[in-house]
Structure formats: structure tokens, C-alpha cells
Amino acid sequence: MRRLGPLLVVTALVAGCSSTPTNSHTVVLVTHDSFSVDQGVLDAFKADTGITIDVRKTGDAGALTTQLVLTKAAPIGDAAFGVDNTFASRALQEGVFAEYQAKDSDKGPQNYAIDKRLTAVDVGDVCVNATQDVDAKTFEDLADPRFKDQLVVEDPSTSSPGLAFLLATIAHYGNQGWVNYWQRLKANGVKVDSGWEEAYSQDFAGSSGKGPRKLVVSYASSPSAEIGDDGKARTKALLDTCFRQVEYAGVLNGAKNPDDARKVVDFLISEKFQKLVPDAMYVYPTRDGVALPEQWQQAAPKPESPATVPADQIQGNRDRWIEQWRAAVRG
Amino acid sequence: MARGRPGLTGALVTAAVPLGFLAVFFVWPVLAIIRLGGGGGVAAVLSSSDTWRVVEFTVGQAAAATAVAVLTGLPVAFLLARTALRGHTLVRAVVMVPFVLPTVVVGLAFRSLLGGGALPIILANAFFNVAVVARTVAALWSHVDRRAEDAARSLGAGRARTFFSVTFPALRPAVFSSAAVVFLFCATSFGVVLLLGGGEYSTLETEIYLRTVQLFDLPGAAALSLLQVTSVIAVLVIGAVLRRRSTTLNLRVDTARRPRGGEWFVVAAAYAVVIALLVPIISLVAKSSFNGFKALAGTGFRGSLQITGWDAALNSVKAATYATLLALALGVVACVALVTLSRTRARPSLVESIDTALMLPLGVSAVTVGFGYLITLDKLPGDLRTSPMLVPLAQALVVTPLVIRTLLPVLRSIDSRLRQAAATLGASPWRVWREVDIPLASRSFIAATAFAYAVALGEFGATSFLARPDSATLPVVIGRLVSRPGELNNQMAYAACALLMLVTTAIVIAVDRLGTVGEF
Known part of the structure; x- marks a missing residue:
């Protein structure tokens, strides 16, 4: 403790100098x-x-x-x-x-x-990403039994891409249909993670984690980072499932x-x-x-017609939509 | 005589320093943010069955994780305190490594080893905190006189009986002290619960975050914060009562010897714990690659980092050093004040209240404190909200109770007759501290320093909600890399993790060495 004396002086000096001149x-x-x-x-x-x-x-x-x-x-x-x-x-x-x-x-x-x-x-468009061998294209395909147990998404209450994907389904199926769509996704074995990190880098087959699932909610840009040594993209974004x-x-x-x-x-x-x-x-x-950079032009083109929901509608309904989503998917 | 009995006034004045700090950097911001939310949400929140499910899970998982940390920490404490074997420095460093690792990478590691769910949450939380139990208890245990145990043994008591009726009562203050800290850390754990819970589990901490940040439901968040503060105070009071029956010990400077007979089983258990801790650590290192390390020397995949990994390591060490010095200064002042107070005729309840108050920041949501800063600290001269000093200040809030919990059990257990004898022989109060307290507390001080560094290196809670200049530290770099696609980013993230482990190990070993030189 004797050693502490001089150190205290240093701390005080540092504290004194810290107010940065603006x-x-x-x-x-x-x-x-x-x-x-x-x-x-x-x-x-x-x-x-x-x-x-x-x-x-x-x-x-x-x-x-x-x-x-x-x-x-x-x-x-x-x-x-x-x-x-x-x-x-x-x-x-x-x-x-x-x-x-x-x-x-x-x-x-x-x-x-x-x-x-x-x-x-x-x-930064949020889209479903897939490994190259998957021939899914649309929202409907995701609920198709051919892709049973293949989709992993993020929880919209804790993840920003998760919320974006929920909004994409609401924009696509409308106020009446989206809950039913999620029930079908659930029946088709959709997996829900809290965040992008675990969904993309652990559960998705196209990332370095080589997980078990071939479809994941990520970004339109993600495939640009998954180009193999042979110069070919290992993954692709499904451009009909995007939210802007x-x-x-x-x-x-x-x-x-x-x-x-x-x-x-x-x-x-x-x-x-x-x-x-x-x-x-x-x-x-x-x-x-x-x-766009070269790799992007090759693997991550910008989606042409992504879904959108007006900002004030998102603000007004977000809590209710998340509640409904929870009831449909978790319940 | 007056010289030998330190004055009550002096001690109170000393105590005013940490308490003032607590008032400005904790009580004020927390009250302000709760007031902003208003009382409107309280009734709704308290009457919801969801709330009580959240409380139940928060307390349940924290209690379970604390039990695991104590059970696994004790053999390690025995190994470090009681045995004269090689490699203790390394063991001390290994148990400390989990403490600094970013929750996101530990969460991912546990997820790939164990999957998700309640059990992985409990084990991950225990993983972070074994060090708290092992090092706090070891610091006291290494000074506990063996002769009482030997006497019990020669009077015919078995090993178990000796442990429970002689050894454990002596260690009690340190065990409950560290258990209280671990409980609070686990109760406020955030990233691990989200990541391993997959949204199925929530704690008060994750709910407060969601309500504040995602839903902007300030009244709801305020009500939950009130609930959190109340339950934390309840836990702390229980902890204080359990610690109260501390015995005065005949402390000795060193009690380690070569293990004998059945002690080898405990040693084996301790090494088993160390190996268990190494499993997630090694799985993280295994994910880094030579490419990842090579990339760290630059500014990352397509320049995504802005600074090199080595710069980030340097930033980490610099920032952590300032925070450690500040926290140690505050923690030591608080300890001296508390010990001096308890040696005067001050009421024990006064000492306990101060002690409990200083522990509070460990159990209150970083979101509450962080956002509280934003609406209060601009009223101080120099707008501290955007000052780089705020980071070490916020960290000091977390480290101070750790320093206290590590140092206090030893200081409290020192036999007052030893100090009186010194005073009678003519030693000044300062000399008494130098000859009696400091030599006996030096190991705890080293452990406290190591903790302070670890907390600061690991970049704790509140600081991540504060605006700060762009001097990225290793945990920040890891977080950024993990949240990006691409194999190289991933390898770099784990290489940065390995670098963080290396820096931590080096610092813990250096602190240890420095301490050994200081001992006499």
C-alpha cells in the first residue's frame, strides 16, 4: 500500500488533464x-x-x-x-x-x-441468406416442407435484423395474413435465436461456423464476405425476402x-x-x-424492390406486433 | 491510549470519500432515471405474473450459479492457499481469464459446447466467477493458522468434521463475502442470458434493457429498476447478517505446505476445476488461426477495424491501468474507513450500512446507471458525460466493492490484541498498520489489484452505454469482428480473444510478481 502514494498523484494528474480543449x-x-x-x-x-x-x-x-x-x-x-x-x-x-x-x-x-x-x-437491406444449393426464392418457399428445419431467424424484440424480417413479412402478408404465415413457419421448424451472432455464425451452414441450417436472416451484403478461395460466393441473398x-x-x-x-x-x-x-x-x-466494390457486384447486388413499412407505422405498432409474434411463435 | 484508538471522526471523514463518490456516480443518476420514468408503471408491473416469473428466474439462476462457483472455487482456494506446489501463478492467471472475456464469445463457446437453456446459463455465469471465490477465499485461507485444525485432528475429529467445525467457520467471512459478489454479478448478467436463453428466458436485467432501449417504456423500466434495487438490498442485508458472525483469527503470514494424504484429493479436485475452466478457453483459442493473428497486425479485413489489433491491446492496457489505480485508491480508502470504524465504538449497524451501500452498484442494471449518467452528469462542471474519464469512473464503481470484499475479510479477522500489543510497545497508528495489517492483507491486496485490472480489461456494463472517444479496446474490437460476416473476421475475433487472454495472464502474473517482491 505504500506504493500507492505516488500512483495517486499520477491519477490526479491524469484527471486534471482530461478535459479536452474544444x-x-x-x-x-x-x-x-x-x-x-x-x-x-x-x-x-x-x-x-x-x-x-x-x-x-x-x-x-x-x-x-x-x-x-x-x-x-x-x-x-x-x-x-x-x-x-x-x-x-x-x-x-x-x-x-x-x-x-x-x-x-x-x-x-x-x-x-x-x-x-x-x-x-x-x-442496409435485411434478407434471408442461403447456401448456394438451396433453390428457395420467396417467403412461401420458407414455409414449404422441402425446407423443413432449415430456417433460423432472430428474435424481433432483441435483434434489429429480427425486427426487420418481421416487418418484411408484415409488409408482404398484410395485417391479416402475417400471423398465420409465422404459424406456418413454426410448423415448418423455424428456429429463433436472440441475436445475429449466434444465428449467422453458429447455426447457419454458409458461414465459417458451418451450422446445420441452410437459411438464415441476415443482410443483402453478407454474401460478399463469404467468397471462397476459388473466387465463388458460398452464399446468396434471397432478394424477394428483403426489408429496407x-x-x-x-x-x-x-x-x-x-x-x-x-x-x-x-x-x-x-x-x-x-x-x-x-x-x-x-x-x-x-x-x-x-x-459498389467488385466482390459486392459479384455476390451482393442491391435488392431491387425490398419491402418497406412507413416509419410512423413501425413506431405505432411495434410493441403490439412483437407481442403478437411472441404469441404465434413462442406460445 | 488515545493514540492507539483511532478517532471516530477521522474514520467518518475517510468514509465520506467513497460515499460521496457513490452518491454522485450512482445514487443520483439511478434516482434521476427512476424519477424520469415516474411511479406510473409500478402497479402494472408488480401485478403482472410475467414480472414475478422474471424475478424467480433471475434469483434462481443467480443462486444456482453462485452455488456452483462456491463449490468449484473452494478446492482451488485450498490449492492456492494451503499447498506449496509449483504452478500457482499460472493457476491464479487461468482462473482470472474467464473474468475478462467478453460475454458474447463466452456465450457462443458455451452454446457450441452445451447448447442453449437454463443449465448452460448457470454454468456460464459460474465460469465467469470462479475466480472471485477462489481468490478471495485463498487470500484469507493462506493466513489462517493450521494449529486449530491440527488440534481437532489429533483429538480424533475426521477430515469432514474438522473442515465444518474448524476450517469453514474461519473462512466464513470470505466465503459469504465472495458469494454475495458472485450472486450480484450473476443476477445482473445480460449477454449470456440473451445468447443462451434464446429469448425463452429473461432476467430483470434483460427486461430493463428491452423496455428502455427497444420499447422506450421508461415507466415500466423504472418500476423494474425499483424492484431490482429493492431485491438487491434484501440480498445484501442477508449477506451482511451471514457475514456478521466472523471470528477473530490468529493470522499468520504463510501457511502453505506440501499436501499430505487425503489433501491430494482436494488438490486433484482443484486441478479438475482448472481443467474444466480451460475447456471453453481452449475452444476459443482453437478458433483463432494463424491467418487471424496475421490479420490482427493490420487493420483488419478490408480495413474494418481502423486500428491494428496491437493498438487495441495497448489501448486496453492503458485504459485499464487508469481505472485500476482509481478503483484501488477508492477501495482502499473505503476499507481503511470501514475497518477503522469497526475498531472504534461506532455502532456495527453503521459500518454494515456503509458496507452494503458500497456494494449496491454491483447489483443494479448497467442500463439504469448508464442512462442515468446521461441525464445528470451534464450538471457537473466540464460535462463529464463525454469525458474519457467517465469510463474509469464507471469502472471504479464496480471495482470498489470487489476491492472491499477482497480486503475486508482479512482486515476484520486480524486479532486486535496483536495491534494493541504493537501500540503498547509504542508504535504509532501508522506503524501498527505497516507492521500488522499491511503484511497480512498484502495477498488480498494483490488479488484485489488483479480483479480491478480484470474488470477494467473486460470493459464492464455501464461503460458500453456511454459515449466515448474512438480508442477501441480489445473487447470492443472483438465485439465488432464477431458481429460481421466472413471467415477472416471470425478468425480475427478469436485471435483478438487469445490476445486478450494473453494480456490478462501477463498482467495477473506481473501483479503477482510485484506482490511477492512487496511481501516480507
Whole structure:
């Protein structure tokens, strides 16, 4: 314990130094854990504009939204990225974002617009993935006895792809039919996991875990990461089973540095940033004319006509739908 | 005489430091978030049969996991404390490794070894916590005089009788102390329950998370948080009562010897436990590959990591060192205050209340605390919410009770006559500490340091809900890699896991070495 004396002094010094000097051109970008960007691009942005982007990652899209809502009176940043269409309504209702339309938002992102306060940065479609030998295509095929005990999905109450797939079935079968469809899936031996990690990397036959099931709910982009040494994709996405997840960015209400925050939102849909989005975050750019990486063109084309459900309907019905789903699948 | 009996006022002033810390970084945020939810949800939540099923499973699985951890931890404690055999440093390191592993990879490992369900949840939770029992109990056991046992034996008592009527009562404070910690860790376990429960099982912790984050049902979450706080306090009070009958021990600095006769069975049991712990560990290492390690030296598959695996390891060690120093400082101050108070004429209930209060953060949801920070800490100067210092501060909240639970049983068991004799011989209070308390508590202090490091390296609960600058640590890197498709990402995740184990082992061994040099 004698040793501790000098160490305490060190701790005190560290604590003293920790308050980082905030110069006037720093923008705090609050985002989720999956956010990823090459430092070189941030450096280049700083060289061009003089703006330093301070990235603060925090939980998943749900946790991010909750944080933004809880701190709306004293925001923890200037701009936010990563609120998706399943959570957007909550953030908008609570007045988290300030009105801003990004420069260039008419060059593609407008296709996914839901509100004047949010700019669509990327699209990450959730689709059923399959090993190459499976000839299933549609939702109906998944309930077909030919694929008995082959499908593994994620629980919509704990997993974001799980929720997206539930929404896809609701969009496809409508309010009347979707519960019946899930009952048929259940009869056909669907397996429910809590999260993507165990479903994809342990139960799915097409991943490195080489599990027993040939169909899994994952992303349209996932096959691009499963290309074998022979250059052929081991898995494919069933493009008729997709749900469109859109991730948005916006300037926070009460931002300390709103002018620079707007420039950061512009930057997120700039060509330089959009080009990197596929490899860095496994999602598709929203900007028109941005080429996908080679492996993606081969194995993970962007779905043409995925299902969608309006954000306000998701917000209004999510709890009820999850309850109904539980009763149908768990009960 | 006045010099030999430390003053009540001094002790209370010392106790104010950890209590003040607790008030600002725990009580205030938790009350604020519960108040935000309002009381509206309480009636609905309490009258729902679902709620009570959740409570039942939370308590049941935690109690079962605690029982497993205690039963498996005791032989290991015996091995470490009582036997003079080679390889103890390695055993200490191995039992500590599970403590730092990210729950997602341990969950996946148990899932592939045992499948899902309640039993795997219990075993996984016990797996994380064997170290708490083994090291806390060993730290006390290694100082317990053997002569009482020898006397019982020569008076004709069998091994079992000797253990239950002589040895166990002496170890009691450490056993119940560590059991309380393990229980709280298991009751608030989150990732393991989700992953192995497959959505069929839920605990108060997972329900609070779902209500807050997914459903934004703050009143419901607040009601569940209240329920959690209440039940944690109940458990802590029971624990305090069980610990109360601690005996004064004639402590000695070292009591290890070569095992004899039947003791070899206990040694064998201890090694069996170590081997059982190694099974999931080895299954994780086996999944890493040379390619994975090679990739770690770079920034990952298509640059997905931004920093190299080695940078992440360095970040981990740096961040963990700050958190450990802070937590040790607070924990030691709290211990000194508690011990000094209990040696004065302060009422025992006062000491127990302070002790219990400092344990609370272990049993309360990280979601509650983390989101509580967001709505309170901006009112402090410098907006701590986004300061890098918040991570070590939040970790200190978890580590402090661990330090207390590890150190206190030994400090409490020191015979007061030993200290009085020193004082009578003219030693100042500081000298008494240096000559009596510190030598006897040094092993516990080493164990506490190792725990502090392990908690900090493993990146605990609340910190994952806090906004923090982008200096990814190993657990963060592992989490990111595991949540991506692709074989190489997977191999890298497990390579990073192996690296984390290596860093932990190295630190635990270094702390051990440092401690041995310090002993005399």
C-alpha cells in the first residue's frame, strides 16, 4: 500500500488533464457501434474544411436513439448518424433533430427521405441468406416442407435484423395474413435465436461456423464476405425476402456548433464518404452513381424492390406486433 | 491510549470519500432515471405474473450459479492457499481469464459446447466467477493458522468434521463475502442470458434493457429498476447478517505446505476445476488461426477495424491501468474507513450500512446507471458525460466493492490484541498498520489489484452505454469482428480473444510478481 502514494498523484494528474480543449471547429458526431470510417478520410475532411470530427460511438441503433431522446435538453453532440427507419419516428416525435436538408441530398438520398430533418446516408437491406444449393426464392418457399428445419431467424424484440424480417413479412402478408404465415413457419421448424451472432455464425451452414441450417436472416451484403478461395460466393441473398433498413443523419437540436454540424452531414453523403460505406459498414450508399466494390457486384447486388413499412407505422405498432409474434411463435 | 484508538471522526471523514463518490456516480443518476420514468408503471408491473416469473428466474439462476462457483472455487482456494506446489501463478492467471472475456464469445463457446437453456446459463455465469471465490477465499485461507485444525485432528475429529467445525467457520467471512459478489454479478448478467436463453428466458436485467432501449417504456423500466434495487438490498442485508458472525483469527503470514494424504484429493479436485475452466478457453483459442493473428497486425479485413489489433491491446492496457489505480485508491480508502470504524465504538449497524451501500452498484442494471449518467452528469462542471474519464469512473464503481470484499475479510479477522500489543510497545497508528495489517492483507491486496485490472480489461456494463472517444479496446474490437460476416473476421475475433487472454495472464502474473517482491 505504500506504493500507492505516488500512483495517486499520477491519477490526479491524469484527471486534471482530461478535459479536452474544444476548439470552435470541432463537431461531435454521435453514432452507433457499427460506425466505421478510415481515419485518412477524416483527416482529408479536416484539411479541406478545418473541421475536426469527434466520433462518439454508443450502443446499437436503439441505444443511440434512446440516448439522443434522453439528452435532448442538453445534447451530447452536434450531429448524429445511425438512427434507422425502425427508430426514426421516436427521435422525430421527441424533437431530437433540427431541420436541415443536406447539400446534394437530391442526388439519391431523397429517394429514402421521410422528414425534412433527416438525411438518408446508407441502406442496409435485411434478407434471408442461403447456401448456394438451396433453390428457395420467396417467403412461401420458407414455409414449404422441402425446407423443413432449415430456417433460423432472430428474435424481433432483441435483434434489429429480427425486427426487420418481421416487418418484411408484415409488409408482404398484410395485417391479416402475417400471423398465420409465422404459424406456418413454426410448423415448418423455424428456429429463433436472440441475436445475429449466434444465428449467422453458429447455426447457419454458409458461414465459417458451418451450422446445420441452410437459411438464415441476415443482410443483402453478407454474401460478399463469404467468397471462397476459388473466387465463388458460398452464399446468396434471397432478394424477394428483403426489408429496407435506412440509416439517417441529422443536426441535433441545441447543437453547440450547428454550422459545422451541417457540413458534417453534407460530408456523410459526399462521394468520398459514400464510396467507403460498403466495405466499412456493410451497407449500400444512398448517393446515385457510387460504384459498389467488385466482390459486392459479384455476390451482393442491391435488392431491387425490398419491402418497406412507413416509419410512423413501425413506431405505432411495434410493441403490439412483437407481442403478437411472441404469441404465434413462442406460445 | 488515545493514540492507539483511532478517532471516530477521522474514520467518518475517510468514509465520506467513497460515499460521496457513490452518491454522485450512482445514487443520483439511478434516482434521476427512476424519477424520469415516474411511479406510473409500478402497479402494472408488480401485478403482472410475467414480472414475478422474471424475478424467480433471475434469483434462481443467480443462486444456482453462485452455488456452483462456491463449490468449484473452494478446492482451488485450498490449492492456492494451503499447498506449496509449483504452478500457482499460472493457476491464479487461468482462473482470472474467464473474468475478462467478453460475454458474447463466452456465450457462443458455451452454446457450441452445451447448447442453449437454463443449465448452460448457470454454468456460464459460474465460469465467469470462479475466480472471485477462489481468490478471495485463498487470500484469507493462506493466513489462517493450521494449529486449530491440527488440534481437532489429533483429538480424533475426521477430515469432514474438522473442515465444518474448524476450517469453514474461519473462512466464513470470505466465503459469504465472495458469494454475495458472485450472486450480484450473476443476477445482473445480460449477454449470456440473451445468447443462451434464446429469448425463452429473461432476467430483470434483460427486461430493463428491452423496455428502455427497444420499447422506450421508461415507466415500466423504472418500476423494474425499483424492484431490482429493492431485491438487491434484501440480498445484501442477508449477506451482511451471514457475514456478521466472523471470528477473530490468529493470522499468520504463510501457511502453505506440501499436501499430505487425503489433501491430494482436494488438490486433484482443484486441478479438475482448472481443467474444466480451460475447456471453453481452449475452444476459443482453437478458433483463432494463424491467418487471424496475421490479420490482427493490420487493420483488419478490408480495413474494418481502423486500428491494428496491437493498438487495441495497448489501448486496453492503458485504459485499464487508469481505472485500476482509481478503483484501488477508492477501495482502499473505503476499507481503511470501514475497518477503522469497526475498531472504534461506532455502532456495527453503521459500518454494515456503509458496507452494503458500497456494494449496491454491483447489483443494479448497467442500463439504469448508464442512462442515468446521461441525464445528470451534464450538471457537473466540464460535462463529464463525454469525458474519457467517465469510463474509469464507471469502472471504479464496480471495482470498489470487489476491492472491499477482497480486503475486508482479512482486515476484520486480524486479532486486535496483536495491534494493541504493537501500540503498547509504542508504535504509532501508522506503524501498527505497516507492521500488522499491511503484511497480512498484502495477498488480498494483490488479488484485489488483479480483479480491478480484470474488470477494467473486460470493459464492464455501464461503460458500453456511454459515449466515448474512438480508442477501441480489445473487447470492443472483438465485439465488432464477431458481429460481421466472413471467415477472416471470425478468425480475427478469436485471435483478438487469445490476445486478450494473453494480456490478462501477463498482467495477473506481473501483479503477482510485484506482490511477492512487496511481501516480507
